Amino acid sequence: MQQMNRTLNELYARLLTAFGPRGWWPAHSAEEVIFGAILTQNVAWTSVEQAIAALKGAAKLHFKSIAAMDEAELAALIRPARFMNQKARALKAFAKYFGTQYGFSIRRMKKCRTEKLREELLGLYRIGPETADSILLYALEKPVFVIDAYTKRICSRHGLLGPDDPYDVYQRFFMDRLAPDAALYNDFHAQLVHLGNRFCKTRPLCSGCPLQDFKTLPFKGNPAKKPS
């Protein structure tokens, strides 16, 4: 455990040195984070930005407005973010839940236990583990580590875990080894996404990558698969 803590500490230190604090999530409000978390599913962030801009332009970037609006109209607005019908339905479902359970109040939601919130979120249409955890961490400031495609790609390429290990194995890998610190989880994940965006799109190792010579320290009893 000590060894692996050192590995994660060194990994984070390198990213922080290379990129500086990331100041995530790219949004102006907690509600906007939730819009982004749903809209970004399997789509490039540039497309999400267009959908968010359209919602903002129509003064619909609040779940109270979403709850009141027509689903087809909403789908048309978020069209650039792809899968527009599914995502419109997902936004409507969240809006209904948010209004019914919490009176559209982020502050009220924040007062609830993380486990209760996660269970509720996972019960909503098209809210899976990554989307739920993004909402918990970036909108509600709960200490939950978010695992996304970049996190998996980076960890597996550096032999920390297997590429096919399930979401919860990745999540436990970080949360068992790091203090439950929302600010740390926030920036650590943001660093991984930034690294992924800049260096891990195609080639396994790219020049200038701060992890180019990063070696995994040996860890006794590591449950992870051997690096391929």
Next chain:
DNA sequence: GACCAGGCACATC
């Protein structure tokens, strides 16, 4: 024109 992007639900075996 092909490929990929910060997932998830559902059907089928």
Next chain:
DNA sequence: GATGTGCATGGT
């Protein structure tokens, strides 16, 4: 359980 497929846009 594991695997395959649909969703259906925009940038490179």
